[in-house]
Amino acid sequence: MHWTHNLTASVLACCFIGLLFAPSETAAFIEREYTIREVLDACTNIVFGEVKSVDKRRLRGIVTVQEDVKGECGMKEINMNFATGHYKRGTSPEKLAKLLEPGMPIIVFYRQHYGIDSMCFVDNTWFQMRGYHGRYTAGSWWSFTHIDPMMSRTFKGKTKAFQKIVREILAGKMWVGAPENAVKTLVLTGNSTHSTWSQVEVYTNTMTYEYQALRATKKAGKRHIVYEPVQDRKLANLNEADMLWMGYEEISSYGRYHLSPETEKKIRDFVKKGGIVIVTGQDSSEENPCGIGWLHGKLKGVESPPTQNFVVTKKGSSLFSTPNKIESGTIFIDDSWKKWERRDEILATTPGGNELVVGVRKYGKGLYIITSLRNDSQYTTTMNKALMENILHYAVARL
Secondary structure, eight states, X not given: XXXXXXXXXXXXXOOHHHHTTSOOSSOXXXXXXXXXXXXXXXXXXXXXXXXXXXXXXXXXXXXXXXXXXXXXXXXXEEEEEGGXXXXXXXXXXXXHHHHOOTTXXXXXXXXXXXXXXXXXXXXXXXXXXXXXXXXXXXTOEEEEEEEOGGGGGTOOSOHXXXXXXXXXHHTTOSSTTOOTTOEEEEEEOSSSSOBOOOSSOOTTOOOBHHHHHHHTOOEETTEEEEEEEEOOTTOTTGGGOSEEEEOTXXXXXXXXXXXXXXXXXXXXXXXXTTOEEEEOOOOOOSSXXXXXXXXXXXXXXXXXXXXXXXXXXXXXXXXXXXXXXXXXXXXXXXSEEEOOOTTSEEEEEOTTSOSEEEEEEEETTEEEEEEOBOOOSHHHHHHXXXXXXXXHHHHHHHO
């Protein structure tokens, strides 16, 4: 059964991604955490430069453009007027002018449309600028809005180190800067569910609520977990990962199965060699049960009514108690699975034991964790978030 995506979302303050697309009347601090990859995708241009001069009395600065890392800037220098900035807690024109010194490396991320909306980075500090660029505006001054401390969640460190990371990501590398021994998790998402809500339509925004919920789990036990989202179902980087999370309706949606034979084999081989695949909800109908070519063995996807009720088996007690206690009635479940194999570990079923809520199947050196979670909206994903965290802890412990 396919349910219309719930578009209900709380109204957020103007965020960086929104800023890159349309100026707002009132600049505000970032609310949600953005990945470096999101920032790079949202930009038309990325410039590596150097602070040429800072006038601390007149609150102005000049940046020399040294390299176009993305796009063609067309400017040799960027003039910055800090005096236009807001006076808020943690930010002021004087504070920014004091931070900058001649010779400091700087990164300028910006989106060019009828104007220029940018986010700049220099040694542990992010700040927003707005400017104009065109035939008659060469040499014009960009206007400072404010320092944004919330962007330190995206990156905090030295500019040179950040430049190296930006280069590697733009070159196509995955999990750049991941801690040693981190669990690399590839997340197939963004094809069937809505991206996170923002005040303006952002074509580069593919971050689903499911992906954002996953990223809230930074560690499981002593191991860090790092994530990379992917929309392409070919899963080109799967062999670099430790785990694959197949998001809501990424296997099938609207009664249509999406995985090619090549992708199916790639997933089976990944598990056989020791990888873990975690599957959230799929879409089945009476005429078109969800395909299982990605799975070794038998299982049947079925159309079933949504429910929040489930029964935990003896084997599933730890999954539903660590690190969060999950009780029946507190999660969302939709189209489920039947006709599992006798060797499968069944961790939870619907009342009556007829349909699978969470189950585990070993194959080769790895395993599948198969669920019926309905992560189609901000609301349902928020309800399922605690169990998703438990599943990640369970999976990492089984690696």
